[in-house]
Structures are given as C-alpha cells and as structure tokens.
Amino acid sequence: MAGVGPISQDWEPVVIRKKAPTAAAKKDEKVVNAARRSGAEIETLKKSNAGTNKAASSSTSLNTRKLDEDTETLSHDRVPTELKKAIMQARMDKKFTQAQLAQMINEKPQIIQEYESGKAIPNQQILTKLERTLGVKLRGKK
Numbered sequence: 001m002a003g004v005g006p007i008s009q010d011w012e013p014v015v016i017r018k019k020a021p022t023a024a025a026k027k028d029e030k031v032v033n034a035a036r037r038s039g040a041e042i043e044t045l046k047k048s049n050a051g052t053n054k055a056a057s058s059s060t061s062l063n064t065r066k067l068d069e070d071t072e073t074l075s076h077d078r079v080p081t082e083l084k085k086a087i088m089q090a091r092m093d094k095k096f097t098q099a100q101l102a103q104m105i106n107e108k109p110q111i112i113q114e115y116e117s118g119k120a121i122p123n124q125q126i127l128t129k130l131e132r133t134l135g136v137k138l139r140g141k142k
Contacts, residue, residue, distance in 0.1 A: 076121045083138060084118045090134040091116075105129035 035042055091101050091112075098116070102109040107126060114120035115130075124139075131138050 079115055079118045079120050079122055081118065083122070084116050086136065086138055087112075087130060087134070088116050090130075090136045090138075094134060101130075101133065104133050 032042060091098070096104070098112040099109040102112045105126070107129070111120065111126065115126070127138055
C-alpha cells in the first residue's frame with residue numbers, strides 16, 4: 001500500500017515447501033534406508049561409547065574416591081549407660097511402671113522403654129519432663 005494509485009494484485013506463484021529435515025529425522029532408519037535405495041551417499045560414524053553407560057561411571061571423580069576411602073562411620077548419639085540406669089533407678093524408687101511414668105509425662109510407653117534400654121536418641125524436652133516427674137537431676141553435674 002505504499003504506492004499511490006490503483007491497487008493491483010500480485011499474480012506471481014507462491015511456493016510453499018516443507019521444512020528441511022532435522023538432525024533427528026536424518027538419523028531415522030526409514031530416511032537412511034530410502035537414501036541407500038536411491039544411491040545417495042551416506043556417512044556412518046561409530047561412537048566410542050555408543051550404547052553403554054560407561055561415560056557416567058568409568059572415570060571415578062575426586063568426590064567419588066573420597067566417599068569410597070571414607071572410613072568414618074556416622075551414627076546418632078544414644079542414651080548413655082549412666083543416664084539409662086539413673087532413669088530406671090529413679091522410676092523404681094517412686095514405684096512407677098514404665099507405662100505409668102510415660103502417662104505422667106504425656107509420652108508413649110515405648111519412649112520410656114527406649115530410654116531405659118539405651119536405644120533412644122536423647123531429647124532434652126523428654127529429659128526435662130523425666131527430671132520434673134521423677135524429682136532427680138538426670139543431666140549435667142550431679
């Protein structure tokens with residue numbers, strides 16, 4: 001519409017073509033076979049790690065070696081022997097069962113069992129409840 005004057009139509013043919021094949025389409029088996037039949041030149045390359053997962057695991061990185069050589073065993077702190085004996089003794093002195101003590105401190109009986117067997121991971125809130133209920137000092141200096 002840039003020109004001044006009568007509007008004219010452009011009657012030249014417009015050719016619409018498909019997109020050129022992508023790299024993935026060029027590698028497609030059908031396309032390669034069609035090219036072979038037509039006699040087109042085909043280049044094939046053998047990749048060194050084709051079809052294997054060696055690239056990800058064959059070279060041990062520095063971090064992997066450090067993890068393998070690490071001999072430190074990590075574990076949670078457990079209830080010390082003195083603490084479990086002190087809890088048991090204080091509970092026996094007050095003539096409480098594990099279930100009664102657990103009910104008094106609003107915990108499950110399993111918690112008291114774990115503390116007295118030494119399997120529990122010490123929790124300061126539970127120890128505070130036990131100290132208050134049993135009337136003994138379980139932590140710190142005696």
